[in-house]
Amino acid sequence: MDRSRFVAPFVLQYSYKRSLGPVLSQFATALRDGRILGAVGSEGRVLVPPVEADPATGASVGRLVEVGPAGTVMSWTWVEEPGDTDPLDRPFGWAAIQLDGASTQLLHAVDVARDALKVGLRVQPRWSDERSGTILDIACFEAVGATVVIHPSEGEPVTCFEAPTRIGYTVFAGAVTADFLEALCEGRLVGRRCPGCQKVYVPPRGSCPTCALAMEEPVEVAQVGTVTAFSVVRIPFEGQRLEPPYACAHVLLDGADVPLLHIVGGCEVDDVEVGMRVEAVWADPIEPTLASIHFFRPVA
């Protein structure tokens, strides 16, 4: 069997609204206004970007002071082929930049020629045309001497910002689920039996969740079963496959010991009851997913 058949893309994506707290709120508001602030930490160290507590001592930081805007490259690397998440769409450098007046280093992108980028290079921020109070209000740093343009931007103090997250995955079914999906594509439901407790699981698992023994014996079960529990979904939600109202149900297939979570259809939701006998209604064509069973309908 070709296991790569059951490999699929999956994207995890969401956005958080992050509140900034008292220190970072001042930092973000200043960025929006075209200035960079650092926090005065222990022994007068100026921490940029500011944090609420000095990492060296744990003591709360004092007031915020303006730093830079120019600074010195302390370390750098080079990105020849920028990717989707990079801040610039042409070759650029990343650098650790010690802003004038700061005791720590800010990391940011630097837009200079590769052979110009070196430790000791003097750089200044290039401000974004539109600023909202994030680190990206600094579009990047550039060599000192370029014309500074700061479009005016003002408003209320910035207290939170939107932080989108996206990770792309390639998920795979695993050998046991791949076997199940293979049989499913032939219109068969094949579970596995635990050699210890003898229970038959559909869908199968490679390992009995009770006994922690390998489940290797395949067992084909019936496509007819009994509703052991159900719940009627009456409200809509994102990603819903069916139009509410519909009934989610535990269906204990004949020959299985563990119920399958699926949907009961083909009847009024108010007619669904525990003990009801139901049978699988298949999609055509069958895809390697449990959604290839449309739903279970009452046995005539």
Next chain:
Amino acid sequence: MRRVTIEGFAEIPPVDRDLDHDEVEGVRITTAGALEQAGLGRDDVDFVCSGSCDYVMGRPFSFAMAVDGIGAWPPKAESHVEMDGAWALYEAWVALQCGDIDVALVYAFGRSSLCDVGEVERMVLDPYTLAPLGIDSLSLAALQARSLMEAGASERDFANVVARNLRAAGEAVDVQTLLAAPLVRDPLRAHDGARRTDSTAAIVLRADGVGPAITGIAHAVDAHHPGMRDLTRAPSAAAACAAAGGTRGVEIAELHTPYAHQDLILRRALDLSEAVQINPTGGSFVADTPMVTGLARIGAAARAVREGAGKALAHVTAGPLLQQNLVCVLEAS
């Protein structure tokens, strides 16, 4: 202090992409293997602790699903850390010190093949001032490597570390060839990063057992934002090492180095002499599985002691650029 020993260690051999085992399978096989080596059964286990990361696995509550691999019956006290399994072992060690339990089972699972692990690593960066920039972990590592070069190290030093690890893993490699490879993130080359793998590992701990004894274990942490630190040093590694009893007498060290140049930083932080054998089989550098490698380093150090070393050290790191470090020292019982 209660004497805690490592009685069993098993792992699914790390591979680039494991299509054969899902996480439950891996957990079942390795926990059963570690218990068998310990001469114990599931009934003997008092406490189970695991290390994994949902973002690595790409699904919420992946750690809860993986519990299937240890079996629901008989019921166990169970805990989890969203970290490398080495920290799960630390939690189990603390639980054993408390004296209520005698046997603990620790496991970890992870994959590099499901996503770009760099995207997950980006999520551990400061979410306000660093993560939004989209900086990748190799670029961060390159900033650290250049800081080291400003302090006197060279690209050849990095290549020597790569060559030593690859040779230990049985690969023919020469430094000149390594240095001829293109710079991916100046001054780093693709081979300067550890090889990413999929695997699962499990360890059985016991109070007053007969296996290698944990004579010291500690962890410490440095400032989160890399710009707040001297990246050429790892004070938290030094602090953890001192708290774990230091390196006097250590014959073998398993170092967790996501990037070759970090070997140089750690040697200094841990005060490892030239006489100490580092990563005898290539270690984490040839098989770096997120959330698993650290636990496997402790397992490898225990194996070294079992095979005759008087004293071995395992080092584990987490967070950006050696931010957090754990050191575990093992000696023959």
